[in-house]
Amino acid sequence: MTTIRATCATCGDVELTTADVSVLIDQDSGDGTYSFRCPLCDSVVVKDCPTHTVDLLVSAGVHYAMCALPNEPVPDLTAPAFDHDDLLEFHSFLANDSLVAGALEGLRG
Ligand SMILES: [Zn+2]
Secondary structure: OOEEEEEEOOOEEEEEEHHHEEEEEEOOOOOEEEEEEOOOOOOEEEEEEOHHHHHHHHHOOOEEEEEOOOOOOOOOOOOOOOOHHHHHHHHHHHHOHHHHHHHHHHHHO
């Protein structure tokens, strides 16, 4: 089994096996993160890694999963700033259970 050397922020370099490491790959960019539980301090370590590192880890036999980042709404930079009136309106909205329930129902589609 391939030995992988990684770094824990607390313990420094540690040696792992392919079974100790997991990779999460962004299906759009090919970049990803790898994670492992440090064998010395038991902390979970998560680090970003570029595509070539992802490829090396996967080719070594590390378990991986693909993911897609959610589509974030694009902010309207021309929209007026959120002010005290908006805050009061939002407070009134949150105080009305039927409005909140309706809004949550709308999110479910
Ligand atoms: Zn550690």
